[in-house]
Amino acid sequence: MSKSRYKSCVAVLVVAVLMFTGCSTEQEQSAVPAVVTADPVGTVVAVTGGNIRGTAREDGLHEYLGIPFAAAPVAEKRWQPPHPIESWEGERDATKFGLPCYQPGSLSTFYDGLYVEMSEDCLTLNLWTRAKDASAALPVMVWVHGGALVMGSGGDYDGAPLTAKGVVLVTVNYRLGPFGFLAHPELTEEGGGNSGNQGFQDQIAALQWVRDNVAQFGGDPGNVTIFGESAGSWSMSVLQASPMARGLFHKVIGQSGARFIPLSALSKPRWGIPSGEEWGQRQASVFTGEDESDLATLRALPAKSIMDTFSGDPELLLNFDRLTIVDGAVLPDEVNTIFSEGRQADVPVMIGSNADEATTFDPALGNPGGTIDYVAAHDQFVKLTLPTAGQEIYTLYPASPDVARDSFIRFNTDAMFTQPMRLWANYMENVSSPVYLYWWDWRPLIDGSDQYGSFHAAEIPYVFGNLSIFNIDIGDRDTEFSGKMMTMWTNFAKTSDPSAEGIIDWPAYTEDKPVTAVLGADIGLRNGVRSAEVELITTGYNAMRK
Incomplete structure (x- = not known):
């Protein structure tokens, strides 16, 4: 490879x-x-x-x-x-x-x-x-x-x-x-x-x-x-x-x-x-x-x-x-x-998504050196994904030219990944087994890392310990983080709990206590990651089913 x-x-x-x-x-x-x-x-x-x-x-x-x-x-x-x-x-x-x-x-x-x-x-x-x-x-x-x-x-x-x-x-x-x-x-x-x-x-x-x-x-x-x-x-x-x-x-x-x-x-x-x-x-x-x-x-x-x-x-x-x-x-x-x-x-279930999934789907990737109308792209994707959405969607994801690219990326990320994974976590309330939710916020130091952030599929080489896939010189920073990822993933496979001594004490997620493990430069816990955005998108998806 x-x-x-x-x-x-x-x-x-x-x-x-x-x-x-x-x-x-x-x-x-x-x-x-x-x-x-x-x-x-x-x-x-x-x-x-x-x-x-x-x-x-x-x-x-x-x-x-x-x-x-x-x-x-x-x-x-x-x-x-x-x-x-x-x-x-x-x-x-x-x-x-x-x-x-x-x-x-x-x-x-x-x-x-x-x-x-x-x-x-x-x-x-x-x-x-x-x-x-x-x-x-x-x-x-x-x-x-x-x-x-x-x-x-x-x-x-x-x-x-x-x-x-x-x-x-x-x-x-x-x-x-x-x-x-x-x-x-x-x-x-x-x-x-x-x-x-x-x-x-x-x-x-x-x-x-x-x-x-x-x-x-x-x-x-x-x-x-x-x-x-x-x-x-x-x-x-x-x-x-x-x-x-x-x-x-x-x-x-x-x-x-x-x-x-x-x-x-x-x-x-x-x-x-x-x-x-x-x-x-x-x-x-x-x-x-x-x-x-x-x-x-x-x-x-x-x-x-x-x-x-x-x-x-x-x-x-x-x-x-x-x-x-x-x-x-x-x-x-x-x-x-x-x-x-x-x-x-x-x-038991362990699920999550990445903070910047949709940078991978940035139209600029297929048009290097070209000009992208992010206002139009953002508006088009909102209307296609949530045709029943009102102006409230643009409050959370503004369409003004200075922030349209960021809104396009965040809405794509949340509509395609953040919301479905959160819904999965919430649905685990209907059974007795625990669910552990993560938010992957690590930035691989590839070319253009500031632009791509924590992009779609970026976590896989860290989970597998296959960092040589990245076209970069691998340093101690990434190697150490990959080791932590492999430990959490395999701990879950061994014990049904991804907690790892010296890394994180990871509690189960519930709707009442929506604790999310943030896996980034600083590994820790956070409540309600992008909760307002997820709630709005969920309302829009439910309206489509009626």
Whole structure:
């Protein structure tokens, strides 16, 4: 991974979000968990499907990459729920990452060409462990990558540093874009009444693999924390809401993303949004060039043809808000409704967002040296996001030329990230488990740090200890802060409490005591971060549902 990769990944999200503002996963046959012994964890491990050979490092780390957790979703399996992995003979190589799932090639320049090779046969996961033997029962952390549900890979980050904190780390691939989130009447019939959430079904299948196999690597299948950022954090809220994922995880960490906006429904439109099937048929007609497209025709199309068409159609590429379907199985109802009624998984949650998320979406990034009318941009985004908003919104986010850029950034940040994460925290009042809320206010010293601040996804390298991703000389300041981040995140995975001796005594958040941990140059506690802004945006979102 090149040092410029991190800003490249962020740039993809810039393009997507800026332009946006203009069947069951149960295995068909029961997986057979490997027998857990007290044998040393070695380079060769028996897992569902056969033996894999990973890599042993001198520092005690074992690394296993590109492990298949489901059959290749190709031919007749395209758009079906994940199928059980087929067994293999001998030892399967697990020394390199599996190929990323198909994603927009038109944006590959932002990825420095790292995703030149992609595949439909992409349902793999990666695992890092420092357990000395299979009976170690270390806490397990499972990472789901972000990327608007249309891009990204489980191989984006090196898991070695985080495992030094005493956890087993797993990162996963899942189907993306039109391969992972397509509803269609024939799919609904074929899948027994549900379709459209194939990517989430993949995530659930990966968690089933973890349940059945992680003990062989010294992990505790009874202590699994799922975590993700941006669309990965959207996924966290979906998995917490989904009855199909129940019991596969025991804690949740969500970083800058929650799925509480109105979603597409499978069988009927809601709030002016087409149903999932209507949207899927629209996609299918674009892929085939015909008004109506049957499933056999769609499955006969080359994967590259589908992705090239998807990438070249702005309406398809940028409407990722529709890539979560109320299908009656993965999601029996809107995520918002499930949480408001207390039907989500009752597990401890740690969530938060960054202070300057939307600097990543500054129009100036795509127009270097140009002139940006921030007054118009701010007004346009307010009207698009909260069409029922009155003049009160401009009291908190003024549109005068001297502060319009700041208002644009703050409103984008609060509407897309601060408010959804606060709502998630408030919804945890409906269950008994605690929730811990953070506000990430650290400024990476990259070029233009004064302009970008605590931008979207900036915290990920600190959580993973992957600071070399930044194209800067890493000093003690960032290294020390990253160590604190890893300690808090892994403490939560170990104990359900992110408090860390010498760093922070972090109390749970409640609506009555909205204590937020501010994670910045000065780590501490604060009450009611941007409370007035969150309340106003919440009122606007609720009005849209009536």
